[in-house]
Amino acid sequence: MKALVWCAPYKVQVEQVPDPELLNRRDAIVRVTSACICGSDLHLVDGFIPGVEPGDILGHEAMGIVEELGPDVPAGKLAVGDRVIVPFPIACGRCFFCKRGLTAACDNSNPNPELAEKLFGFTTAGMFGYSHLTGGFAGGQAEYLRVPFADVNLYKVPADLHDHQLVMLTDVFPTGYMAIEQCDPQPDDTVAIWGCGPVGQFAIRSAFLLGVRNVIAIDDEGSVPERLAMAREAGATTIDIRGESVYQRLLELTGGIGPDLCVDAVGMESHGYSLDALYDKVKSMAMLETERPHVVREVIRCCRKGGTVSIPGVYGGFSDKFPLGALMNKGLTVKTGQTHVHRYLPELLEHVRAGRIDPSFVVTHRVPLDEAPEAYEAFRKKRDGCIKVVLDPQAGPEAA
Amino acid sequence: MSTVTARGRGQPDHPPARHVDPEARRAPDDGAGERMVSLAAGSLLVAFGLRRRSVPGLLLAGVGGSMLARGALQSPTAQAIGRALIGAQGEEGLRIAHGVLIDAPADELYRAWRDLERLPSILTHLERVRRIDERRSHWVARAPRVAGGRVEWDAEIVRDEPGVAIAWRSLPESEVQTAGEIRFQQALGHRGTVVHVALEYRPPGGRLGALVATLTGVGARRQVREDLRAFKRRIETGEPITIEGQPAGRCGGLGRFAQTSGRTS
Numbered sequence: 001m002k003a004l005v006w007c008a009p010y011k012v013q014v015e016q017v018p019d020p021e022l023l024n025r026r027d028a029i030v031r032v033t034s035a036c037i038c039g040s041d042l043h044l045v046d047g048f049i050p051g052v053e054p055g056d057i058l059g060h061e062a063m064g065i066v067e068e069l070g071p072d073v074p075a076g077k078l079a080v081g082d083r084v085i086v087p088f089p090i091a092c093g094r095c096f097f098c099k100r101g102l103t104a105a106c107d108n109s110n111p112n113p114e115l116a117e118k119l120f121g122f123t124t125a126g127m128f129g130y131s132h133l134t135g136g137f138a139g140g141q142a143e144y145l146r147v148p149f150a151d152v153n154l155y156k157v158p159a160d161l162h163d164h165q166l167v168m169l170t171d172v173f174p175t176g177y178m179a180i181e182q183c184d185p186q187p188d189d190t191v192a193i194w195g196c197g198p199v200g201q202f203a204i205r206s207a208f209l210l211g212v213r214n215v216i217a218i219d220d221e222g223s224v225p226e227r228l229a230m231a232r233e234a235g236a237t238t239i240d241i242r243g244e245s246v247y248q249r250l251l252e253l254t255g256g257i258g259p260d261l262c263v264d265a266v267g268m269e270s271h272g273y274s275l276d277a278l279y280d281k282v283k284s285m286a287m288l289e290t291e292r293p294h295v296v297r298e299v300i301r302c303c304r305k306g307g308t309v310s311i312p313g314v315y316g317g318f319s320d321k322f323p324l325g326a327l328m329n330k331g332l333t334v335k336t337g338q339t340h341v342h343r344y345l346p347e348l349l350e351h352v353r354a355g356r357i358d359p360s361f362v363v364t365h366r367v368p369l370d371e372a373p374e375a376y377e378a379f380r381k382k383r384d385g386c387i388k389v390v391l392d393p394q395a396g397p398e399a400a
Numbered sequence: 401m402s403t404v405t406a407r408g409r410g411q412p413d414h415p416p417a418r419h420v421d422p423e424a425r426r427a428p429d430d431g432a433g434e435r436m437v438s439l440a441a442g443s444l445l446v447a448f449g450l451r452r453r454s455v456p457g458l459l460l461a462g463v464g465g466s467m468l469a470r471g472a473l474q475s476p477t478a479q480a481i482g483r484a485l486i487g488a489q490g491e492e493g494l495r496i497a498h499g500v501l502i503d504a505p506a507d508e509l510y511r512a513w514r515d516l517e518r519l520p521s522i523l524t525h526l527e528r529v530r531r532i533d534e535r536r537s538h539w540v541a542r543a544p545r546v547a548g549g550r551v552e553w554d555a556e557i558v559r560d561e562p563g564v565a566i567a568w569r570s571l572p573e574s575e576v577q578t579a580g581e582i583r584f585q586q587a588l589g590h591r592g593t594v595v596h597v598a599l600e601y602r603p604p605g606g607r608l609g610a611l612v613a614t615l616t617g618v619g620a621r622r623q624v625r626e627d628l629r630a631f632k633r634r635i636e637t638g639e640p641i642t643i644e645g646q647p648a649g650r651c652g653g654l655g656r657f658a659q660t661s662g663r664t665s
Contacts, residue, residue, distance in 0.1 A: 001647070003647065003649060005648075005649030005651060006649075007649070007651035008651075013649075013651070015649040015650065015651075015652065017647040017648060017649050017650075018647045019647065020646055020647050021645060023642055023643075023644065023645050023646065024639045024640070024641070024642065025638075025639055026637075026638070026639060054649075054651045055648040055649040055650060055651055056648065056649075057647065057648065057649065072638070072639070092633075092636060092637045092641075094503055094636040094637055095503060095636055096501060096503065096591060096592075099503070107632075108632075108633045108636055108637050108641060109641055110641070111641045111642050111643055112643075113629070114626075126641065135641075135643065136643050137643055137646070138643070138646045138647055138648065142647075146646060148641060149637065
C-alpha cells in the first residue's frame with residue numbers, strides 16, 4: 001500500500017510499504033477514506049518530539065471502512081464494511097484509566113512504555129503515527145490502518161454525514177472541546193484563546209457551544225489572516241499579536257481583571273515577536289531546550305487571579321523560564337492533557353447531528369495521499385490560506 | 401554444598417548434587433593451578449553476568465563471584481584488595497519488591513500464581529518449576545547460553561493462603577538462598593487488586609557475591625517490573641500489545657539522502 005513516511009527532520013515522502021496485517025486477535029484493519037494532517041504532525045516532522053524513527057508512518061486523524069476483523073473482536077460490536085472513525089489515542093478499555101474515561105492515559109496500550117516513563121514518570125496511551133514515545137504505532141496517512149483493541153478504538157458513524165464532518169472527531173474537535181469543557185466554563189466567563197489553528201477554531205466554537213458568550217481569539221493577522229477571519233465568523237473578538245499588546249488589549253476587554261479562562265492552543269513551536277520568543281528559538285536550535293514556550297508564559301501572565309489555564313497545545317519535554325511565580329501567586333488552576341477522545345464522541349456526534357456545529361468548516365484542502373509532502377509544506381508555511389488538510393488515500397495521483 | 405550448577409549444553413538433566421564433602425574443597429591438591437582457573441573462570445562469569453543486568457545474570461555473576469572468591473581469597477594481596485573493595489557491602493544480596501494494580505479479583509490472580517509450574521510464564525527469568533510434592537518444587541532459572549549455565553535450586557512453599565498470599569523459599573542446603581512472596585491486597589474502592597511481589601536472591605560467593613548482586617540489581621528490578629507489567633496487561637486485556645510486524649517505510653531514494661544531509665529547509 002501507499003503510506004506517508006517520515007525519513008528525517010523536515011523530510012516526509014510517500015512510499016510503497018507492506019499492507020498491515022492483524023497482529024492480535026482483537027485487531028482490525030481499516031481502509032482509510034480520509035486522514036488529516038495535524039499541527040502536531042509538524043512537531044514530529046520537525047524533530048521537536050523525540051522518538052520518531054526513519055520509516056515511521058505518520059497520521060493520527062483517520063477514518064474509513066472496516067476491512068478485516070480479528071477473531072476476538074466481540075460479535076455484534078463491529079462488522080466488516082462498517083464506517084468508522086479512529087480516535088488518535090489507543091485505549092484498552094479495561095485499565096484504571098480507561099474505566100474513568102481517561103483513555104489518553106491508558107496504561108496498557110503503549111508497547112514501549114519505558115521511554116515515556118523515563119521522560120514523564122509514567123507513560124501515556126499508545127497513539128497512532130506519533131513517535132515511539134507513544135508506542136510507535138503505524139499511522140493513518142496510508143491506504144490501510146491496523147487498529148488494536150478494535151472493539152474499543154473504532155467508533156461507528158452514520159452514513160448521512162460527510163467524511164469532513166466526521167474525521168474532525170478523531171482529534172481536533174474533541175481536543176478543542178476538552179480544552180474548554182474540563183475547565184468548567186461559566187456563562188459570564190471571558191475565554192481567551194491563543195492560536196487559531198484547527199484546535200483553536202474548535203475551542204472557540206466549543207466555548208460558544210458550552211454557553212460562554214465572551215470569546216477572544218489571538219493570532220497573527222499579518223501572516224494568517226484567514227484564521228482570525230474564521231474566528232470572527234464564529235463570533236469571537238480578535239487580537240492581532242503583531243499589531244497590539246495582547247496583555248493591554250485583554251485588560252481593556254475584561255475591565256482590567258484578565259480573562260477567566262486562558263487557552264494555549266499553540267504548543268511547543270510558538271512563533272512570537274518578543275524577546276523571550278527569540279531566546280527560545282536560539283536555545284531550541286542549540287538543543288538546549290525542547291520547547292518554545294513563549295505562548296504559555298503569556299497565557300499565565302494574562303490570566304486573571306484565581307483563573308484557569310488550559311493547555312491543549314502539545315509540549316514534549318522541558319521548558320525554560322517557566323513563570324512558576326505567577327502561577328503560584330495568582331493561584332491559577334492548570335488543565336491540560338492529551339485528549340480523551342473516546343469519552344467525548346457521543347456528545348460531540350450529537351452536536352453535529354443536531355446541526356449545532358458543522359466540523360467541516362475548518363477544512364481548506366483535500367488532496368490525494370500522493371501529494372501529502374507538498375501539502376505538509378503548504379500547511380507549514382500556511383500558504384494558500386491553508387488551515388486544515390485532509391488526505392485522500394484512495395484517490396489516484398491524477399485526481400484533484 | 402553446591403546446589404548451583406552451571407551446566408554445559410547437552411548435559412543430562414538431573415537434580416543437582418546436594419551433599420558435596422566439605423573437605424574436598426580444602427584438599428591439598430587444590431593449589432595454585434586451580435586457583436588461577438578459579439580466578440579466570442570466575443572473572444569471566446562475573447563479567448558475563450554483570451553484562452546481562454538481569455536476574456539470570458545476577459545468579460551467574462554470583463556463581464562467578466563464588467569462584468573468584470575461592471581463587472582470590474587464598475592470595476594475601478588479593479585478600480587485602482578484596483576486603484577493601486567489598487568491606488562496605490552487606491551480605492543480604494538482592495531484594496526486589498514491586499507492586500502492580502490489576503483490575504481483577506484477588507482470587508483470580510491468586511490462581512494464576514498458585515500453580516508454580518506456570519510461574520515461568522509470568523517471571524521470565526525462570527526456565528521451569530517442577531512440582532516434587534505438595535510443598536516442595538525444583539526451580540531452574542535461566543542463565544546466559546554462552547556460559548552454558550542454568551541455576552537450580554529446590555524450594556518449599558512456606559505460606560499458602562488462598563486469595564491472600566503465597567510464599568516460598570529455597571531449602572536450607574541450597575547455595576542460592578532465595579525467597580519469594582506474592583501478596584494479593586484488595587485495593588480501596590473498586591480499583592481491583594494490588595499484587596505485591598517480593599523476591600530475594602542471596603547469590604553464592606558471600607560478600608563478593610553480594611557486591612555483584614548490588615551491581616546487577618538495577619537490571620534485575622527492571623526485569624521483574626516488566627514481567628509484572630506484562631502479567632497485568634495479559635489479565636486486563638487478554639493479549640499482549642505489540643507493533644511487531646507492522647509496516648514501515650524504507651526511506652528509499654531522496655529520503656535516504658535527506659537522512660544524511662540533515663535539515664532540508
